[in-house]
Amino acid sequence: MFDNVAERYDLTNDVLSLGQDRRWRKEVAKAVDARPAQKILDLAAGTGTSSLPFVQAGAYVVPCDFSLGMLRVGKERNSWLPFTAGDATRLPFKDDTFDAVTISFGLRNVQDTDAALREMYRVTKPGGRIVISEFSHPTWAPFRTVYTEYLMRALPPVARAVSSNPEAYVYLAESIRAWPDQSGLADRLTKAGWSKVAWRNLTGGVVALHRGFKVHS
Template identity: 45%
Template sequence: MSDAHSEQTHFGFKTVDKDQKASMVAEVFHSVAAKYDIMNDMMSMGIHRLWKRFTIDSGARAGHKVLDLAGGTGDLTAKFSRLVGPTGQVVLADINQSMLEVGRDKLRNLGVVGNVEFVQANAEELPFADNTFDIITIAFGLRNVTDKDKALASMYRVLKPGGRLLVLEFSKPTQDWLSKVYDLYSFKVLPQMGKLIANDAESYQYLAESIRMHPDQDTLKSMMEAVGFEQTTYHNLTGGIVALHKGFKF
């Protein structure tokens, strides 16, 4: 067996071969795609909409070209589409075909057409030219990527000079009491919710575990800086349950 095949990574709390992870994550999202929006509302008690609105307020303007990476069911794409207008463009990219199809159908039903393109893409090897986008967002997707450093470098490459990356992701609560409540919710309530609503406790157990294995705020900031991002900052939302990281390419 070659070294490439024996390299290990995390799949939630399990350890798996790196070359297995992408297909295992794909299975989770094939499984949850149809109920993803309902579960997001249930899981976050609707607060995910506020988190996303905060992200949207971070600088998109008419004429901008935006990449909504791991864009899933298109919440951010719909909002960016209106902000960038007919002279702009939004690319909704996701590695998972099931999620892309749900997103495409949802956006068509909302009347979001014209300036939106759909691309199946792996964040680690983005199929775009250097210096293409004014803004890249990745909301609740980075923790599912196998090689996060490689993905961040790929995002840096396709950003224009002056462009910004916005990473919205579950992070580390800043208070001990909140961590305890959050753990109880994530590992007891969430899988049961997944069982009741999506008939899929296992996928939601993985989602909870993947949140715990994701780098904390300062670690992710350092990872962004290591691939070249500058003026990198983060803003804790809901007591650090979620953080919005922002970095610029100059």
């Protein structure tokens, strides 16, 4: 599916999120607290757009994804990034490799969420952190109603106009509705071994930013 939308993926994001995606990415960068000399894994990085804020902060970033189509477009746009092909549930990295691991709008798409959370834990150094940015569920009921209408009615026709594969955006709406809420995802993180798990809502809960730490062993 991502191979098919790769070419117009970044443009479609901007349009469908009404430009909010740029703000969400800035918040992810703050939560990761990327600094020079740090090694960061950006998992399910797609075209690498989610990796750029960490490069700007001076960190060494490895964008990893299993869609060769997304990686190819990423390589065309950001050729200096060390794009790596890999499956989130069987990461091609040694234990305790990264200071931080992050995944933006990717975890919902991974078939085995819990396996990916455990793999991200394995490759993180003790003391390191995980930051997940993912669509979630607005907390204020009236806003949730309006947002659900947007997802189910407005988004598919807009996607038909902008995207090369509108079906992918029907999947987007359905997968967001089926995704666990903020506390449900926090529980999954804790079960995978992460400590001090907390989250913060962005745009009223349209997106949730989850953070956790790998305690020193």
